[in-house]
Amino acid sequence: MFLFEALPTFLQRDESVRELFQHFLFCCGESSVVGKLPFLAWHKCLVAVKMERTQHHSRITDDEIDTINPITGRSIYYGLRPYRCDDRFSDWLSAFITFLNPRRQWMLLRQFWRCTQSEVGAEPTDSYANLSHRESIFYAERQRAGMLRPRLFEVYPYDQTEIQRVLEEDAVKMRVWRHQRQLELDAKEGKIDEVVAANVVPHLKK
Secondary structure, eight states, X not given: OHHHHHHHHHHHHOHHHHHHHHHXXXXXXXXXXXXXXXXXXXXXHHHHHHHHOBOOGGGOXXXXXXXXXXXXXXXTTTTOOOBTTHHHHHHHHHXXXXXXOHHHHHHHHHHXXXXXXXXXXXXXXXXXXXXXXXXXXXXHHHHHTTOOBSSSSOOOSSOHHHHHHHHHHHHHHHHHHHHHHHHHHHHHHTHHHHHHHHHTXXXXXX
């Protein structure tokens, strides 16, 4: 009974615990209330949820974002412009295709709806239930680059042919770099010396 009485006050006092409890409901469903599960089942579920949670992309620090291609000097996500609530939709979709608890899917879908109805810049910042840390970094990088679409159906504000030109230019740079890298590896292994000895030296002797 003490847990029933103290839980509302405890959740109001600590935001992180409140968020963890919310994800516990995602994991076990709201029907699995206090007292209906053994303590070990509670513990296993809470530990699993805590391990699976991924922080919202707004909490990603700049030090964690390392998406610049050293060869091209541009972001590896250059040109991508996802919808501002695409992260919430992906979070729900991941739960849907893996057949997770229907109640958990419903709550994730409600979060997506809350995000679509929110003002730009005031989206929910609850942690993700299914997205990976790398996916969260993707949305963080796109947000910092100003490349999140505020509306679902919105045209690109810049010329698409310019993006295509830049992507083709970067592709050429990457092909040249791979060729140079392969030559360096072949030189270290002595393959180039073998080719020179087999093809160039005989002609010089003549």
